[in-house]
Amino acid sequence: MSEVDINKEFSKREAELNKVMKVCESKLKKAPSGRLKVRNYKGKSYYYVSGGGADSRLKYLRNSEYDKAKQLAQRDYDARTLDAVNRELSAIHSYQKKMPAKTYEQTYDALNPGRKVLITPHFLPDSEFVKGWLEEPYEPYEIEPGVAKHYTDLGEEVRSKSEVMIANALMKAGIPYKYECPLFLGDVKVHPDFTILKMPSRKVVYWEHLGRLDDPGYVERNLLKKIDEYEESGIFLGDGLIITRETAATPLNIKKVMRIIDHYLM
Template identity: 30%
Template sequence: MLTRNVSLIEGLLNDEKKLLQFLDGKYRQYKDYNDCKLDVRYVGNKPYYSFHRAAETPLYLGSADNVFVQNIQNCRTYRELSAICRDNVQAIEQFLSQYTPISPNNLGELLPKHYLPPQFSLSPLPASFNQKWYDEMLKIKNLIPPTYPEALKIPTNDGIMVRSRVEAIIYNYFLSLGMTPLYEFPLSYEGKLLRPDFTLLHPLRPFIYIWEHFGRMFHPTDGLQYQQSALYKLNIYKEMGFYPGCNLFFSFENPDGSIDTEHLIKEISQIFGNPPTAQARRLGIDATDFLEMQKNILQSQNVI
């Protein structure tokens, strides 16, 4: 069982409220057209419009370029979207009002004390193993300064600073699954140093996963150089035993910087909310072995 928090839902509620405020403001700009109804007929594939109010004769307006047509369309669009968004806000608020989080911190409030097993843990892996592994990895990370620290400007829910808004979304969702991602852990291999966006311990089995967010892969100007750099990293990951779709996963942004958050969340939930696949178990890298390998490499380099 994975512990979850509601930070992602609370963030969604905040976003919906901001969107509702925007949509209501736009609707108010066009509310004078609220009682106008558009009629359309097509000549070939081109639409031509007229409009009418209740009990009035239709008035011809012309093509879609007509400002009156556009104002009526805007009025209807913002009115309908405002109604949908308002329903979304109410639904999320109702969910949050009825939701009871389950975490190690509130078990005493949910169950009588004498029913709690003394070594009870919500994590399939022993909590001590998770924490010890993370603490040891964090010690290694703190020995090697980050590159371009001035670009670490976006805070996550646990205070870690990342480089982009989308990286913060991904990081926070890992947190909501009860995971503790290591951001830009300095990964050493045969004299090379990589900094994967997220190094992760699978919550159900002691295997290491890497998640790379290639945010600029399809950037209109930086894309080609970025793709070459990404391919270089993928080849090193392969040498280390990280294989796409097995223990190495990716996310991408569209050229305009947007991302399908709904799909991203579903993918992360599918991968880390279920036991590793048979292939991931066969090829996977054990967390303890991984930690020792990194320690040995840094000791050979006199870093630790």
């Protein structure tokens, strides 16, 4: 886990809980009175209702009165949900009051630089983790002579204009990446177009761009076979693997690239 902003996580949870609370409160205001009793016999459920209070007599609900049972069951469920929401909100508020100003993850970041070099931290700040990840040496896949040269804004040579687009979009979004960093899928060595470090989760995600889907041989080699190899190694499309594609008639565009970045990487 990366440097944790606990207050931010709590705020997200509070917003979700408050939304559920409003829905439950609104539904409970319109809910009918009475007490629902459910009896199970030989795998079938039978529903009874009483007036509540002094009137404890049970009335059997026929099939034509099924909606009454649904309304009472929903009311009871909403009431229990509301109680659970309030208990969780109370616990969050109590925890926030007792939460120290700094978490253990932030202890290292607050140290004097001269002290930092003397210790091995239990948790690296995001900035240092990203720096270390980017500085890990690797040999990218060699670009063959005679291939048209394309360069990103960082001066990296890539294989296509579409890869320039993806690399520049990642860079502008502040997302760390490596171009064609080798990866072993079982015994097979591959070079994903982009190896991405998703922050703050520190999850590694691979982005493959398939640029010649007009070519059946390319599709067989780079789409069908490659996805199978990723999945056999536990890397699944839409989770640890992103794939973009294009043909001569439908080239990749920056709007699509940004939608993918916003959805999967932000």
